[in-house]
Amino acid sequence: MEQLIPLYVILPLGAAFLIPVIGRFIKGFQKTITSLVFLFLLALSIKFILNGINEPLTYKIGGWEPVGNIPIAIYFVLDGLSIFMLCIVNLIAFLSGFYAISYIKKYTAENNFYALFSLMVAGMNGVILTGDLFNLFVFLEIAVIASYALVAFGIEKEELEASFKYQVLGGMASLLILFSIGLLYWNTKTLNIADIATLIKAGTYNKILIFSQLVLIAGFGLKAAIIPFHAWLPDAHSSAPSPISSMLSGVLIKAIGIYAIIRLFFNMFAISHEIALTLTTLGVLSMVIGSLLAIGQWDIKRLLAYSSISQVGYIIMGVGIGLLILTTNGNKAIAALSIFGGLFHLVNHAVFKGLLFLSAGAVEHRTGIRDLKKLGGLSSKMPVTSSSSLIASLAISGIPPFNGFFSKLVIIIAAIQAQYYWLAAIAIVISIITLAYFLKLQKYAFYGKANNKINNLKEVPFTMCFSMIVLAILCIGLSLLIIPGIREAVMEPAVNTLINKANYLLIL
Amino acid sequence: MIVYLLCFILFLVGLFGVLTKRNVIKIVIGLSVMEFSLFLFFALIGYIDKGIAPIIVQNIPNAKFVDPLPQAMVLTAIVIGLATNAMLLAIAIRLYKKYNTFDIRKINSLKG
Amino acid sequence: MNGMTPIVKKVTQLIVGLIFLYGIYIITHGHLTPGGGFAGGAVVAGSFVLLVLAYGSNILKLKKREEGSSVVESLGILLFTVLAFAAIFIGTKVFFANYLPKGVIGELISAGVIPLYNIAVGIEVAAALFTIFLALVIYKEEVLK
Numbered sequence A: 001m002e003q004l005i006p007l008y009v010i011l012p013l014g015a016a017f018l019i020p021v022i023g024r025f026i027k028g029f030q031k032t033i034t035s036l037v038f039l040f041l042l043a044l045s046i047k048f049i050l051n052g053i054n055e056p057l058t059y060k061i062g063g064w065e066p067v068g069n070i071p072i073a074i075y076f077v078l079d080g081l082s083i084f085m086l087c088i089v090n091l092i093a094f095l096s097g098f099y100a101i102s103y104i105k106k107y108t109a110e111n112n113f114y115a116l117f118s119l120m121v122a123g124m125n126g127v128i129l130t131g132d133l134f135n136l137f138v139f140l141e142i143a144v145i146a147s148y149a150l151v152a153f154g155i156e157k158e159e160l161e162a163s164f165k166y167q168v169l170g171g172m173a174s175l176l177i178l179f180s181i182g183l184l185y186w187n188t189k190t191l192n193i194a195d196i197a198t199l200i201k202a203g204t205y206n207k208i209l210i211f212s213q214l215v216l217i218a219g220f221g222l223k224a225a226i227i228p229f230h231a232w233l234p235d236a237h238s239s240a241p242s243p244i245s246s247m248l249s250g251v252l253i254k255a256i257g258i259y260a261i262i263r264l265f266f267n268m269f270a271i272s273h274e275i276a277l278t279l280t281t282l283g284v285l286s287m288v289i290g291s292l293l294a295i296g297q298w299d300i301k302r303l304l305a306y307s308s309i310s311q312v313g314y315i316i317m318g319v320g321i322g323l324l325i326l327t328t329n330g331n332k333a334i335a336a337l338s339i340f341g342g343l344f345h346l347v348n349h350a351v352f353k354g355l356l357f358l359s360a361g362a363v364e365h366r367t368g369i370r371d372l373k374k375l376g377g378l379s380s381k382m383p384v385t386s387s388s389s390l391i392a393s394l395a396i397s398g399i400p401p402f403n404g405f406f407s408k409l410v411i412i413i414a415a416i417q418a419q420y421y422w423l424a425a426i427a428i429v430i431s432i433i434t435l436a437y438f439l440k441l442q443k444y445a446f447y448g449k450a451n452n453k454i455n456n457l458k459e460v461p462f463t464m465c466f467s468m469i470v471l472a473i474l475c476i477g478l479s480l481l482i483i484p485g486i487r488e489a490v491m492e493p494a495v496n497t498l499i500n501k502a503n504y505l506l507i508l
Numbered sequence B: 001m002i003v004y005l006l007c008f009i010l011f012l013v014g015l016f017g018v019l020t021k022r023n024v025i026k027i028v029i030g031l032s033v034m035e036f037s038l039f040l041f042f043a044l045i046g047y048i049d050k051g052i053a054p055i056i057v058q059n060i061p062n063a064k065f066v067d068p069l070p071q072a073m074v075l076t077a078i079v080i081g082l083a084t085n086a087m088l089l090a091i092a093i094r095l096y097k098k099y100n101t102f103d104i105r106k107i108n109s110l111k112g
Numbered sequence C: 001m002n003g004m005t006p007i008v009k010k011v012t013q014l015i016v017g018l019i020f021l022y023g024i025y026i027i028t029h030g031h032l033t034p035g036g037g038f039a040g041g042a043v044v045a046g047s048f049v050l051l052v053l054a055y056g057s058n059i060l061k062l063k064k065r066e067e068g069s070s071v072v073e074s075l076g077i078l079l080f081t082v083l084a085f086a087a088i089f090i091g092t093k094v095f096f097a098n099y100l101p102k103g104v105i106g107e108l109i110s111a112g113v114i115p116l117y118n119i120a121v122g123i124e125v126a127a128a129l130f131t132i133f134l135a136l137v138i139y140k141e142e143v144l145k
Helices: A007-022 A029-051 A080-106 A110-129 A133-151 A157-188 A193-202 A207-224 A233-239 A242-267 A273-294 A300-327 A332-367 A383-397 A403-417 A421-445 A462-482 A484-499 A501-507 B002-020 B024-045 B069-099 C006-028 C037-055 C067-086 C114-144
Strands: A057-060 A075-078
Touching: A007 A029, A007 A110, A007 C067, A029 A080, A029 A110, A029 A484, A075 A080, A075 A110, A075 A501, A080 A110, A080 A242, A080 A332, A080 A462, A080 A484, A110 A133, A110 A242, A133 A157, A133 A242, A133 B069, A157 A193, A157 A207, A157 A233, A157 B024, A157 B069, A193 A242, A193 A501, A207 A242, A207 A273, A233 A242, A233 A300, A242 A273, A242 A300, A242 A332, A242 A484, A242 A501, A273 A300, A273 A421, A300 A332, A300 A403, A300 A421, A300 A484, A332 A383, A332 A403, A332 A462, A332 A484, A383 A403, A383 A421, A383 A462, A403 A421, A403 A462, A462 A484, A484 A501, B002 B024, B024 B069, B069 C037, B069 C114, C006 C037, C006 C114, C037 C114, C067 C114
Parallel strands: none
Antiparallel strands: A057 A075
């Protein structure tokens, strides 16, 4: 089974470079090959989860065996957390790619869109799988440069300006990450993550390591859009085409931002109490400021983009509470519960934010308007879009029995058990504010008086409906993850690799 | 020690360019100068005292080489920097056609 | 755009072949001397760009989109992927391994499959840089009209 691990990177890369060559001659080649590739990778991920991951599977690229206990190859590591993230990425990629089959018809360069889309997914898969620091940087750059081009895909004024802003800020963040990798290499003379973990465990307080940790928080924090590094996100996510918005907001900021932070901070570094406190504070700030800024927005996609900042704050707060408990040597069960809440909210947010962006794109596809004051009364003419958008809004606000309720409940219970009462209170208040602005979105966009200037309103085509219906079913279906039987199979391996650091070192 | 300080000063020169210049092309050049300072830092990390260039020739016995791994990393990073610059310049040219100006203070139609 | 003065055109005519040959030398000797795929590819692209700059794009009758060089770029990467994939079927059956015989250090034909990778990367980088240049030239002509 280990031989199949590099397929996650080879297949999207091969598709991305076959499309310009063969897509000229055969019409419709690009749509079928991307859908088939992502469907295959999704089936492979589900098969890996059903087999169960007890200890991490590794694959050494090129077959270079360690020389005298020093690892010299680039490792691809598949453990509980990696397979969990790979499932999410490939699921949202398949559904967004399927949605894009109808949506992209209004642009002209369809070949380039699918090639860049496959390249972005190849980069994200590479970041999740890799066990080597510089390889992480290379795959991160592949994914991010493809996303720069995709944000500016329809070449209007706002899209170009948003892409330029995104590129300059993202470029500086990549430079900070490269600088931190340089500092780590200078100290430990190796690039393998597990090897650095053994070397850092032996040493103690070191000023250069703490500096490199702070630079890494700044660099990856900008990719994950944590306050105060969030300035690019509202422009970029609202100006991109809708399937790209759902990919960016749903998986890109998590796969290259949050995943990289939690992999490096839990499994590689020896955390001190102050760094954990910094991370949790940034999470709480993101939660509060993102919500407060979202209330006053009148553009659908800008409101959803600010709401993304807020929900990412929930995830970082959940993970940060677990980190705080681990550094003060508290109760490991509470840390496990808090990290479980954070990861559960990660998968939930990918599903319902993806669905919200896809339904906003459906509204824009039919009416051409994104301003909330000019829309209204769409629920009678577009039943699928409005009902799936209603389900996603209820899920993100935390209404039972949808999945958002259970993940927020777990985070709040873990905060109360760890005696951080203020954080639990803030989480509850922000959840109520989230409900407020999503009710505003629903009222102005779908219910209320109809705007008579919009004519020939029909439902959107079949491929767009299919993606939205599947995601809406998942919104209810994912709340089954709280049941102890399914939780053991899916989430426990992911949480275990973060709590027990020694599990990751088994790959050496 | 002083070489690392000069590297940092080059980084600050690039940062000054990104932060204060108004022309879009000058911002791109400032970002490029920041990248080059990082490449210089990487090449300096691998230096071992009295080492020679890491190329194996047939009949020179065991010589002391400098570390070749940062040099490989710098080559890869240069290619990535090239892709970033090409992307930025393509967007800058199209931005000129839409807004008719290169001044970054006038390109602000996205607010709020 | 128009070309340059006749002196530049004549000197370019004499030199561009030598630059191309130098680029190919850097690519193929990548396992013996510094350079390799990327640096050699950049020099080869430089020779093409010099040709377009000196003679002007009017002579070349550029089409609306840069098709030929884009296809060559994709073919370069596909060659790389096929070579890496072929490692699964030959030799140690691991992806991306080095499966041809490694000869004596310092000969031109040695070090396994690395010279072939260098050639694939060289073709790809030269085509990619030339495609970027053509895209900017064609776009400039559309803007000026």
